[in-house]
Amino acid sequence: MKKEFKVVFIILILFLALFLINNFKQDKIHGKSVFDVVKNVFSKTVPTKIIAEKQNTNLPVQKPYTILNSFGSFGSGDGQFRYIVDLAVSENFIYVLDINDYNGEPLYRVQKFDLKGNFILKFGSYGPEPGQFMSPSSLDLDSQNNVYVLDTRYENKRIQKFDSNGFFINQWSIAPLENDYFSEIVIDSLNKYIYLTAGEIHSDPPCVVYRLDLNANYLNLVGDCGDELGQFMFPISIDINSLGDFYVSDLSADRIQRFDLDDTPLERWGSYGSGPGQFQQAFGLAIDSLDYVYVAERLGSARIQKFDKGGRFITQFYTPNNFTISNYTLSVSPSAIDVDLLGKNVYVASSTIFGYAKILVYSQLS
Secondary structure: OHHHHHHHHHHHHHHHHHHHHHHHHHHHHHOOOHHHHHHHHHOOOOOHHHHHHHOOOOOOOOOOEEEEEEEOOEOOOOOOEOOEEEEEEOOOEEEEEEEEOOOOOOEEEEEEEEOOOOEEEEEOOEOOOOOOEOOEEEEEEOOOOOEEEEEOOHHHOEEEEEOOOOOEEEEEEOHHHOOOOEEEEEEEOOOOEEEEEEOOOOOOOOOEEEEEEOOOOEEEEEOOEOOOOOOEOOEEEEEEOOOOOEEEEEOOOOEEEEEOOOOOEEEEEOOEOOOOOOEOOEEEEEEOOOOOEEEEEOOOOOEEEEEOOOOOEEEEEEOOOEEEEOOEEEEOEEEEEEEOOOOOEEEEEEEEOOOEEEEEEEEEOO
16 A cells, blocks of 8 residues: 555656646746746746736747848937937937037937938037936937936936927926936836836935826836845836836846836846846847837847747847957947837947947848
């Protein structure tokens, strides 16, 4: 009797081991440990939405991305860039936030291009007055193609709003938020919110995302410092999908997190590394109208990865990671990323203060 019990017990253990190994393989791409897998298998609190997404294996075959176009060069003239800190793509235009606060005359401006990269106009200069900037870190567009620029330092700690041709409309101080580490702004026109990523571990409050109304009135905070679901180490980039879910790239933790409109964390994926679903500093983030998520890496091989809305890896491509100047080879990496409304073209700013600045347009082969 004891021998029969041992045989049955061993068979049950083998089935359990095979079940866990299968789940571990499915979740490995998300950077999860075996302990996470065991917890997910047995936990009764895992959202059903997440389970359904993980079971989706019917992803469309992805065609490779190739360079469709590039424009810009290093310099201070119209259509040139000193350092590209952010860009935003509308249905017909591209807006590029370009700065120089490293050497020479300060340069802070937004340039507008058509989708082929032809220069149209520019606005902004250095200073504290309306329409001027002192340390702009990000820009975004609303549904009417108004341009919002986040200025993050000194007496210019504010959000400014411009029309599509650069005429100043309004401004709101964000000094009452008392944070010196704002990184990126994104406008949720559908739900009438402004989101700001802010903070690293030395800021106060650290490691958070702010939600504001469209007049920049404070609504609430999301997150704090830590390594758990819903926490951040250095939230730097943010974007919103068609459901109103917002995604945050965590520079120091090499991961992406997804939250719903109630600020509930739904998903996280990523770990340090060069494999699919891993990151070497998840720096830039963009989402298209089909809810595909694009992530640009700051270190390593200057890679762009594409995921479905639940974080399942789809494909990847690489941007130039070095250039030659005066017989010296220097490294360069993506400094900003956006995607057009249909997800057809991906716009990547490749920029360094040492003499290289260009916008590269990638498209999937037809």
